[in-house]
Amino acid sequence: MREPLIEVTDLRYVYHPDTPQAVVALDGLSFSVEPGEYLGIVGGNGSGKSTLAKHLNALLLPTAGCVRVGGLDTRDRAATWEIRRRVGMIFQNPDNQLVATVVEEDVAFGPENLGLPPAVIRERVGEALAAVGMTGFRRRAPHLLSGGQKQRVAIAGILAMRPACLVLDEATTMLDPAGRAEVLETLSVLNRRDGVTIMLISHAMEDLSDAERIIAMDRGRIVLDGPAAAIMARAEEIPGGRLGAPPMVKLARWLREDGLRLPEGVHKVEALADAVVAAAGLSPQSDV
Amino acid sequence: MKPSRTRWWPPRAFRPRAMSDPLIACRGLCHTYLRGTPMEAVALDGVTLEIRPGEIVAIIGPTGSGKSTLIQHFNGLLRPTAGEIRISGEDLWAPRADRRRARQQIGLVFQFPEYQLFEETVRKDVAFGPKNLGLPAETIAARVDEALRAVGLDPGRFGDRSPFTLSGGEMRRVALAGVLAMRPGALVLDEPTAGLDPRGKEELLERIAALHRKGMTLVLVTHSMDEAALLASRIVVMHAGRVMLDGSPHEVFAIEDDLRRIGLALPQAARLIRLLRERGMQVADAMTIAEARQAILAAVREMGSGAH
Numbered sequence: 001m002r003e004p005l006i007e008v009t010d011l012r013y014v015y016h017p018d019t020p021q022a023v024v025a026l027d028g029l030s031f032s033v034e035p036g037e038y039l040g041i042v043g044g045n046g047s048g049k050s051t052l053a054k055h056l057n058a059l060l061l062p063t064a065g066c067v068r069v070g071g072l073d074t075r076d077r078a079a080t081w082e083i084r085r086r087v088g089m090i091f092q093n094p095d096n097q098l099v100a101t102v103v104e105e106d107v108a109f110g111p112e113n114l115g116l117p118p119a120v121i122r123e124r125v126g127e128a129l130a131a132v133g134m135t136g137f138r139r140r141a142p143h144l145l146s147g148g149q150k151q152r153v154a155i156a157g158i159l160a161m162r163p164a165c166l167v168l169d170e171a172t173t174m175l176d177p178a179g180r181a182e183v184l185e186t187l188s189v190l191n192r193r194d195g196v197t198i199m200l201i202s203h204a205m206e207d208l209s210d211a212e213r214i215i216a217m218d219r220g221r222i223v224l225d226g227p228a229a230a231i232m233a234r235a236e237e238i239p240g241g242r243l244g245a246p247p248m249v250k251l252a253r254w255l256r257e258d259g260l261r262l263p264e265g266v267h268k269v270e271a272l273a274d275a276v277v278a279a280a281g282l283s284p285q286s287d288v
Numbered sequence: 289m290k291p292s293r294t295r296w297w298p299p300r301a302f303r304p305r306a307m308s309d310p311l312i313a314c315r316g317l318c319h320t321y322l323r324g325t326p327m328e329a330v331a332l333d334g335v336t337l338e339i340r341p342g343e344i345v346a347i348i349g350p351t352g353s354g355k356s357t358l359i360q361h362f363n364g365l366l367r368p369t370a371g372e373i374r375i376s377g378e379d380l381w382a383p384r385a386d387r388r389r390a391r392q393q394i395g396l397v398f399q400f401p402e403y404q405l406f407e408e409t410v411r412k413d414v415a416f417g418p419k420n421l422g423l424p425a426e427t428i429a430a431r432v433d434e435a436l437r438a439v440g441l442d443p444g445r446f447g448d449r450s451p452f453t454l455s456g457g458e459m460r461r462v463a464l465a466g467v468l469a470m471r472p473g474a475l476v477l478d479e480p481t482a483g484l485d486p487r488g489k490e491e492l493l494e495r496i497a498a499l500h501r502k503g504m505t506l507v508l509v510t511h512s513m514d515e516a517a518l519l520a521s522r523i524v525v526m527h528a529g530r531v532m533l534d535g536s537p538h539e540v541f542a543i544e545d546d547l548r549r550i551g552l553a554l555p556q557a558a559r560l561i562r563l564l565r566e567r568g569m570q571v572a573d574a575m576t577i578a579e580a581r582q583a584i585l586a587a588v589r590e591m592g593s594g595a596h
Contacts, residue, residue: 043485044485044486044487044488045455045456045457045484045485045488046455046456092483146350146351146352147351170483173482173483174482174483175351175511176350176351176511176551176552177511177512177513177551177552177553178350178551178552178553179351179551181553203484203485203486204486205486242485242486242487242488243485243486243487244486244487244490247514247556247557247577248556248560248577250577251557251560251577251580251581254577254581255581255584255585258581258585260584260588269556269559269560269563270563272560273560273563273564273566273567274567276560276564276569276584277564277567277568277569279588280569280587280588280591281591
């Protein structure tokens with residue numbers, strides 16, 4: 001039997017413990033992630049999403065409970081580098097993640113630090129840039145790229161270390177719609193084609209429309225964990241009330257209240273258009 | 289003393305001398321960064337634009353289209369390399385121009401303004417600007433309370449807290465209050481909702497709409513077509529340092545192909561309507577999901593009455 005890629009057990013994290021400023025950020029979380037999953041983690045500001053993300057590659061260590069990556073305990077200092085190679089993190093601001101003056105040098109930074117031979121590094125950089133569709137930009141200066149392109153270079157830099165899992169913490173927040181779509185498309189391809197496990201953290205439900213499973217967080221706890229469509233449909237019930245339904249889910253609910261027969265779990269614009277047309281009796285293949 | 293509730297924006301001192309004067313007017317505005325160096329980059333390439341008192345205008349455009357450069361000209365933070373910028377009719381870069389006054393008149397709220405909070409308490413942070421104006425303590429206190437209420441933060445509850453203990457959305461509203469406490473005639477906001485969760489976004493957008501109802505002139509730079517459609521009565525589309533389009537949301541979203549070409553998307557409601565038409569449904573325009581609901585219901589009823 002395969003073991004889970006990531007296993008989080010009763011994870012608790014307190015900032016400034018034993019001081020008057022102590023804040024419980026994570027309050028007993030348990031879940032596991034299987035290899036190849038595309039998991040979305042959603043929660044409002046202050047729900048603990050980012051604190052959780054930082055536990056997944058040992059940037060933070062549990063106050064109590066345990067995080068295992070491929071069986072390695074994050075508290076085991078000797079395993080830290082292997083854990084960080086396996087779980088790559090992408091953050092919100094692409095400008096803070098690029099280190100070199102040429103795209104391919106930036107992507108080579110990780111594998112160079114792994115001490116790989118130059119020929120292998122070149123091969124990996126080529127592969128990683130191709131995987132994110134940035135091969136044509138290899139000799140460009142990163143700071144002259146668009147936001148979406150920068151984030152793709154940052155992803156390539158992680159891919160070049162051949163991680164098992166990518167964790168993206170609000171990685172689309174600072175991008176314009178085109179950049180956001182670019183990054184989401186890249187993730188979807190990496191997941192489907194290359195089997196890379198994706199954990200996409202966001203407070204925008206719309207960002208998670210490619211995820212298969214969604215975990216919703218509130219005040220340091222998991223409040224919902226299930227198939228994406230089911231969680232989207234219940235977005236307004238998520239405790240804390242900070243999320244709200246994606247616009248198409250809300251519109252579908254209104255139209256249902258108005259008497260249109262629309263199926264549950266519709267959250268993409270295309271799917272809603274099909275459902276409305278079917279409910280209106282326009283399409284011959286509409287009757288189920 | 290109870291402050292007057294009637295029309296405190298724009299404050300009398302900063303009202304345009306004649307209402308026919310645009311509050312902000314640029315003519316042929318150009319800006320080139322690092323001019324004369326190999327890194328030279330043209331950010332604005334002849335922008336002509338007027339913002340009138342009481343308007344709420346969204347400026348949209350892809351990254352690098354010049355939006356942020358443009359709004360930094362609105363209060364004299366950047367000097368045009370060519371062209372002119374006038375605030376309430378006054379040329380900002382004329383030899384004896386009062387740029388200090390213009391800066392007070394146009395309140396600029398940068399992206400992620402909460403990074404600029406620094407004081408120990410919310411009240412002190414909001415008071416920072418008015419204090420630098422040399423106002424008497426009582427006036428400052430009144431302005432701080434007024435500004436905090438305007439952003440939906442109860443001064444009694446939040447005033448003495450450290451800004452760093454607040455949620456992201458609350459911190460951003462404190463930063464906004466700091467600008468409002470200067471009593472600007474217009475607010476220019478760069479990506480005001482970026483990084484906020486849906487509830488934080490909704491709260492901030494409600495506050496922005498409320499400021500507008502009180503008569504505040506608003507310019508909103510945003511990537512979000514949905515926000516532009518929801519709030520603005522006029523949308524300016526920037527591309528490659530120029531104004532590509534300037535019109536009502538309906539006019540702007542009608543040219544979907546052009547928007548898509550420059551990397552912008554329609555609001556989701558408008559996309560849905562387009563897809564419904566492609567699928568043979570005759571349905572009216574909609575910019576927001578509330579409008580889409582009405583349009584779809586009307587279309588379905590129409591079809592029903594035709595069928596029977």
